[in-house]
Amino acid sequence: MDISFKNVSYVYQYNTPFEHRAIEDLSFSVKSGSFVAIIGHTGSGKSTIIQHLNGLIRPTSGSISIGNFNLSASDKPKNLKELRSKVGIVFQYPEHQLFEETVAKDIGFGPKNFGIGDNEIMERIQQACTAVQLPNDLLERSPFDLSGGQMRRVAIAGVLAVNPELLVLDEPTAGLDPRGQQDMMDMFYQLHKQKKLTTILVTHSMEDALKYADHVIILNKGKKYMEGTPTEVFANKDALSKVQLDVPEVIQFLHEFKERFEGEITYSNQSIKQLASELTNQLKGLTNNE
Amino acid sequence: MNNMLIIGQYVPGSSFIHRLDPRTKITIIFFFVFFIFFANSLLSYGILTLFSVGSALATRIKVSYIIKGLTPVWFLILFTFLLHLLVTKDGEVLFRVFTYPIYTGAIIQGTAISLRFFLLILVTSLLTLTTSPIEITDAIENLLHPLKKIKFPVHELALMMSISLRFIPTLLQETEKISKAQASRGVDFKTGPIKERIQAVVPLLVPLFISAFKRAEELAMAMEARGYQGGEGRTKLRELKVGPLDWVALLCFILIIVALFVTRK
Amino acid sequence: MSNSFVEFRNVSFRYGDDQPWVLKNVSFQIQSDKWVAIIGHNGSGKSTIAKLMNGLLFPQEGEIIVNGLIINEETIWDVRKSVGMVFQNPDNQFVGTTVKDDVAFGLENRGIPREIMIRRIDESLKAVGMSEYINHEPHRLSGGQKQRVAIASVLAISPNLIILDEATAMLDPKGRFDILQVINSVRNQERLMLVTITHDLNEIGYADKVIVMNNGSVWAETTPRALFAKEKDLKQIGLDIPFVAKLAKEFIELGIPINKTPLNHDELLEELWIYHSKM
Known part of the structure; x- marks a missing residue:
């Protein structure tokens, strides 16, 4: 799904004393099939963007197109439900939205709302379970008897079961332990590739943005601050620190190395092994020059 | 939209009404609600209206905000008034709407009841407008304190x-x-x-x-x-203090009540 | 009696008779003046340890001694005077309707006179850099700010030990950074012990001692440096080592001598510098 935001602004409680501008004159586009990371501090407008993506809110000014759907202050998509069936949003702590008696019913809830037939739903539940690596014997259990990590997988399966074309992930690994975080992100990346999804990841983790995204958008106070490939964006350490954002640790280290030894290595997705050997060569080279 | 209704809303401020001890305000309102039913003459109503409107002005909250906030209540007041027009059959027939007679007594009583109703709502809203919910809670705890003896x-x-x-x-x-x-x-x-x-x-x-x-x-x-084990042996950070301002307010209120009884028919 | 402040002696715990054991025969000691980090994957029993430490839960087997007292129904109130705790969810531990009231809560519970209360509230809010928010309501604060207030509330009762039970897990990087700053500064100010329960690898680097939990048992009790040398074993129990430690390992394989496993960038750069200047 191609997405484009054109000069979008959104103001909460418009025309009241409590007026609050959440995003301002924001333009960007996302190509179908790409993996985009949106980064910014709490309050930078990330969650406002997410809510526009499936028409939970409409822009105060400007226009948005998501696939064939258009949203603007005056333009309300006729078929909001259809839009929502194509855009799957995994909200922060998605396990908080579980409510059915069984895992299977909860996963099937979305598809049922979107008018999918019973047999098809059964199939979708199976597929979604496989996708999130949830054992089938949990299907008839109550979701509230599961562990935190499993509950989150159930909630994610519920979003996937609708077969979205655009998958929006809002801090999907918050609260998980390091292995849980990595497993979860690897799972999303695999889904992204397999199902040819368009994926938007809202995150605080520079490491994840670097590892998975092919395009990064940095937000600051409701405006677009930077945009580009992860290596491009993270190469500009000074600009990022100006808005109190870090660069991924590996890039940070390379900077510190440069300051100390004046040897420069640009990051281009090397493994730690490769980095160590490049850095060693640098060190040796420096010595030889002296 | 819910923000139309001001009942229960707190508007922070520093007027002398804001600064009164919440217990003073609750006490005054309690007795006001009681004594309002004693008003029966034009003058006695006038005094109570003067007191209520005066207090509202003294909060320094925008009058338009208060009036707008009472919108849903206006309908109730109007409804009360109309009901009286139709039901009460005292005094002379003043005029007729189509063939239905409207009596002078109905107008007088309708106005009186509506006014009473309006003053009640206005004064109680002033409490929540000028007192934060937590202050009200403190005051209630303090005022109910004697009930502890009966294990309440x-x-x-x-x-x-x-x-x-x-x-x-x-x-x-x-x-x-x-x-x-x-x-x-x-x-x-x-x-x-x-x-x-x-x-x-x-x-x-x-x-x-x-x-x-x-x-x-x-x-x-x-x-x-954090060491919570019930109310026993606890000290409190929040402190209610009755100051000179409170005595002045109470005295004024007593004078109003005296005036009310003097002007009664 | 030993001179340790906290001691677990063969502690086992489960939430019910038909439930699996969360902790199995756990023993360890925490000596004075230490920052101890307890790590482990989710469900390894690390948060249960925190709750046992100030009597929010009682073990079925074994005993726990804090500040010379064996924890039981009678001693818990005394234990809680010396142990303060900050929980994971910033919202669900904020009792007061304003910052000031929240910090007061613990003091009120202990019957501290009002004048002293006011002074202590001011001091502890200052220590966490939240003085200007004294009259704020909780829903106007960020998660990180709420956690700072929670720390202030604990500081106000001047405990000997502060337990942070995944206190940074729900925060954004900025909030997390602020909390670590605060912890570091209060640790230097007062004679205070810290137990942090975490899975943030960079947080562990600051600790003097690390207790690694795995499936309800103590898997290792060691220093961060020694721990970060065990990459393979840690991975097996669902944990990892920080980036610098990984990089250091690669250098060693390339024949560059790294004498001690680095805890941070500076330490690694220093080792490289030594190597470089010797060449």
């Missing part, structure tokens, strides 16, 4: 109220979050037949209750970890 759980009641106040904004935010998550899963809260709309509330309420229970459990644990 005064402290627990006050704690319950203050914790509810603390968590209302949190739960409102939570409600919004969950309803957005469920709307994204295809739940339609806004259109469709009544039956379906009622069903749509289940996916909202269940998670909300579960989270509220979880919060309650965690909060109880946090309170215990």
Whole structure:
């Protein structure tokens, strides 16, 4: 799904004393099939963007197109439900939205709302379970008897079961332990590739943005601050620190190395092994020059 | 929109009404509500109106805000007035609407009852407009203190109220979050037949209750970890103090009441 | 009696008779003046340890001694005077309707006179850099700010031990950074012990001692440096080592001598510098 935001602004409680501008004159586009990371501090407008993506809110000014759907202050998509069936949003702590008696019913809830037939739903539940690596014997259990990590997988399966074309992930690994975080992100990346999804990841983790995204958008106070490939964006350490954002640790280290030894290595997705050997060569080279 | 109604809203400020001890305000309002039923002459009504409107002005809250905030109440007042016009049959027939007679007594009584009603609402709103909910809680705890002797759980009641106040904004935010998550899963809260709309509330309420229970459990644990073991032996940071201002206010109020009785028919 | 502040002696715990054991025969000691980090994957029993430490839960077997007292129904109130705790969810531990009231809560519970209360509230809010928010309501604060208030509330009762039970897990990087700053500064100010329960690898680097939990048992009790040398074993129990430690390992394989496993960038750069200047 191609997405484009054109000069979008959104103001909460418009025309009241409590007026609050959440995003301002924001333009960007996302190509179908790409993996985009949106980064910014709490309050930078990330969650406002997410809510526009499936028409939970409409822009105060400007226009948005998501696939064939258009949203603007005056333009309300006729078929909001259809839009929502194509855009799957995994909200922060998605396990908080579980409510059915069984895992299977909860996963099937979305598809049922979107008018999918019973047999098809059964199939979708199976597929979604496989996708999130949830054992089938949990299907008839109550979701509230599961562990935190499993509950989150159930909630994610519920979003996937609708077969979205655009998958929006809002801090999907918050609260998980390091292995849980990595497993979860690897799972999303695999889904992204397999199902040819368009994926938007809202995150605080520079490491994840670097590892998975092919395009990064940095937000600051409701405006677009930077945009580009992860290596491009993270190469500009000074600009990022100006808005109190870090660069991924590996890039940070390379900077510190440069300051100390004046040897420069640009990051281009090397493994730690490769980095160590490049850095060693640098060190040796420096010595030889002296 | 809910922000139309001001009953229960608190508008921070520093007027002398804001600064009165909440117990003073509650006491005055309690007696005002009682004595308003003694008014029966034009002058006595005039005095009470003067007192109420004067107090409203003294809060320094915009008059337009108060008037607008009472919009839903205006309808009730108007309704009361009309009801009296139709039902009361005292005095002379003043005029006729089509063939229906309207009596002078009906106009007088309708006005009196409506005015009483209006003053009641106005004065009680002034309490919540100028006193933060937590101050009201403190005052209630303090005023109910004597009931402790008969084992009435005064402290627990006050704690319950203050914790509810603390968590209302949190739960409102939570409600919004969950309803957005469920709307994204295809739940339609806004259109469709009544039956379906009622069903749509289940996916909202269940998670909300579960989270509220979880919060309650965690909060109880946090309170215990912080040494909470009931009201016994606790000291309090919040302190209610009756100052000269409060005595002045009480004295004024007593004078008003005396004036009320003097001007009664 | 030993001179340790906290001691677990063969502690086992489960939530019910038909439930699996969360902790199995756990023993360890925490000596004075130490920052101890307890790590482990989710469900390894690390949070249960925190709750046992100030009597929010009681073990079925074994005993726990804090500040010379064996924890039981009678001693818990005394234990809680010396142990303060900050929980994971910033919202669910904020009792007061304003910042000031929240910090007061623990003091009120202990019957501290009002004048002293006011002074202590001011001091502890200052220590966490939240003085200007004294009259704020909780829903106007960020998660990180709420956690700072929670720390202030604990500081106000001047405990000997502060337990942070995944206190940074729900925060954004900025909030997390602020909390670590606060912890570091209060640790230097007062005679205070810290137990942090975490899975943030960079947080562990600051600790003097690490207790690694795995499936309800103590898997290792060691220093961060020694721990970060065990990459393979840690991975097996669902944990990892920080980036610098990984990089250091690669250098060693390339024949560059790294004498001690680095805890941070500076330490690694220093080792490289030594190597470089010797060449």
